[in-house]
Amino acid sequence: MSRQISIHTAYDGTITFKDAINGKAIGYAGWAGFIASIIHTQGWRAYGSPSQEGGYFIALQHPHIPEDLPIDPGFHGWHRLQLDDLLDFAGDDGLVI
Numbered sequence: 750m751s752r753q754i755s756i757h758t759a760y761d762g763t764i765t766f767k768d769a770i771n772g773k774a775i776g777y778a779g780w781a782g783f784i785a786s787i788i789h790t791q792g793w794r795a796y797g798s799p800s801q802e803g804g805y806f807i808a809l810q811h812p813h814i815p816e817d818l819p820i821d822p823g824f825h826g827w828h829r830l831q832l833d834d835l836l837d838f839a840g841d842d843g844l845v846i
Contacts, residue, residue, distance in 0.1 A: 781838035798822035
């Protein structure tokens, strides 16, 4: 049985993916600094897609995987990222804590 996911987009363009049944967040999408902050504070896994202009970054609670989400990663697919990778993409913006 596949999980139903609801999508909520904030005014700043960040996205929250929630389990449609229990309403708990299972993932977030947004710019590198935002995702770095989530994996730094929550210990979630980060993924990126180099096919998207400027990169596209998501943080997911274990055991979820990017393929669970209704997002097209583009030609190159999803790549697992570490905190240092995200900080490189974030540049001077860094973590949002």
